[in-house]
Amino acid sequence: MADLVILLIFMVAAGIVAVEIKDLLASAIALGAVGFAVAIGFIRLAAPDLAIVQIVIEVLSVVFFVAVILKTTHVDSAAGRAYKGADIFTFVVFGVFAFVFIFFSVKLLLSFAPMDRALGPVANHYLTQGLAETGAVNRVTAVVLDYRALDTLGEATVLFTAVIGALSVLRLEGRKK
Amino acid sequence: MIVLVISLALFLVGLYAIITKRNMIKVAIGFSLMEYAVNFLLAIVGFRPGALPPILKAVEVGKVYADPLPQALVLTSIVIGLGVTAFLLALALRLYNRIGSFDLEEIQRLKG
Amino acid sequence: MSGMTPIVKVVARIVGGFVFLFGCYVILYGHLSPGGGFAGGAVLAAGFMLLRLAFGTTAKQEKSTSISSSVFESTGGLMFLLIAILGLFVGGYFFANLFPSFGTPGLLVSAGSIPLANIAIAIKVGAAVISVFVLLASTKYIFKE
Numbered sequence: 001m002a003d004l005v006i007l008l009i010f011m012v013a014a015g016i017v018a019v020e021i022k023d024l025l026a027s028a029i030a031l032g033a034v035g036f037a038v039a040i041g042f043i044r045l046a047a048p049d050l051a052i053v054q055i056v057i058e059v060l061s062v063v064f065f066v067a068v069i070l071k072t073t074h075v076d077s078a079a080g081r082a083y084k085g086a087d088i089f090t091f092v093v094f095g096v097f098a099f100v101f102i103f104f105s106v107k108l109l110l111s112f113a114p115m116d117r118a119l120g121p122v123a124n125h126y127l128t129q130g131l132a133e134t135g136a137v138n139r140v141t142a143v144v145l146d147y148r149a150l151d152t153l154g155e156a157t158v159l160f161t162a163v164i165g166a167l168s169v170l171r172l173e174g175r176k177k
Numbered sequence: 178m179i180v181l182v183i184s185l186a187l188f189l190v191g192l193y194a195i196i197t198k199r200n201m202i203k204v205a206i207g208f209s210l211m212e213y214a215v216n217f218l219l220a221i222v223g224f225r226p227g228a229l230p231p232i233l234k235a236v237e238v239g240k241v242y243a244d245p246l247p248q249a250l251v252l253t254s255i256v257i258g259l260g261v262t263a264f265l266l267a268l269a270l271r272l273y274n275r276i277g278s279f280d281l282e283e284i285q286r287l288k289g
Numbered sequence: 290m291s292g293m294t295p296i297v298k299v300v301a302r303i304v305g306g307f308v309f310l311f312g313c314y315v316i317l318y319g320h321l322s323p324g325g326g327f328a329g330g331a332v333l334a335a336g337f338m339l340l341r342l343a344f345g346t347t348a349k350q351e352k353s354t355s356i357s358s359s360v361f362e363s364t365g366g367l368m369f370l371l372i373a374i375l376g377l378f379v380g381g382y383f384f385a386n387l388f389p390s391f392g393t394p395g396l397l398v399s400a401g402s403i404p405l406a407n408i409a410i411a412i413k414v415g416a417a418v419i420s421v422f423v424l425l426a427s428t429k430y431i432f433k434e
Contacts, residue, residue, distance in 0.1 A: 162260030
């Protein structure tokens with residue numbers, strides 16, 4: 001598990017760089033570093049399907065960020081502004097929330113997901129009966145497209161809605177200005 | 178265990194960006210970071226030490242396999258994350274078109 | 290969008306075909322090896338974006354790509370729904386596998402309707418990504434002073 005810890009520390013460091021750096025282009029590239037580290041972690045976690053999808057989607061999302069930043073500006077004009085009273089209140093609220101969140105999540109996860117527990121009955125069914133019931137060697141595909149295909153239909157609907165939303169936000173026809 | 182805690186820390190980095198940053202692109206980056214953290218956490222929950230990928234013809238006795246169910250749900254969630262990023266970037270472009278910067282405080286000045 | 294330098298164009302011309310080939314492999318072998326419709330569709334869209342960014346486009350091409358990608362996206366979604374509804378008639382419930390025992394498990398022709406659903410999902414995801422790319426990278430929306 002030590003390799004995963006090193007990878008996660010790299011991810012947190014790159015995430016802090018992505019959030020705090022002033023140049024937006026550098027920020028998008030740091031986000032890409034986090035995404036590729038996630039892909040490497042998926043390979044380590046015995047999930048090659050997720051690694052392939054994560055690498056491709058990360059490339060696409062960095063291309064989207066760079067396309068938008070190149071068209072507008074890459075200077076974060078909001079950075080470096082002096083903090084007011086309301087901002088300090090926001091920081092305090094965030095700090096309290098972070099403490100409570102970490103505390104209760106750790107408490108819950110300790111009881112809920114120890115690493116070396118046995119697989120549940122549903123996962124065992126997918127692993128042992130999956131080939132006979134669906135004919136797919138790759139059990140992840142069997143779950144995505146056969147056992148839980150309704151979830152995939154919902155995902156397709158969400159993606160469709162997101163694309164329609166982006167198209168209608170950026171439409172040029174029929175606008176007053 | 179420590180792995181789960183550091184994933185939660187990555188989630189909090191993204192949440193910090195969403196709450197405190199005033200730049201629209203930074204908010205989109207925060208959303209992406211939160212999404213990565215949650216995906217990674219779910220993949221860890223489906224993992225066992227020394228597990229093999231769930232791509233097999235028959236289950237071999239004595240070998241440990243990763244749980245295919247969290248992997249399948251994360252697979253759809255990654256693609257949804259791309260849709261969310263695209264929508265937020267479209268909103269950011271529209272904001273830039275309207276007020277000439279990505280600054281979210283400028284929106285408040287448009288009121289009235 | 291104007292094209293890039295000749296170095297990029299030559300490399301994109303060589304690599305582009307392999308990207309499309311890999312995308313088709315990932316889609317068609319999704320039920321046997323890591324991959325599937327989501328990854329394969331995104332790989333195809335990435336290959337398309339590589340060629341677009343390397344060679345540049347005109348406004349007319351952008352318009353026609355935007356129209357055809359929305360048509361393909363609807364087609365993929367409807368194909369997926371059609372497979373689901375055929376399952377309702379053949380197997381008795383929504384998304385039932387149409388012919389699960391057809392073919393030899395472990396070979397390309399197997400797993401019933403899963404490869405067909407993979408192809409539908411790949412068309413859907415690829416077209417969605419391409420239409421967002423055409424939207425965000427279009428020359429209509431350059432606001433730089």
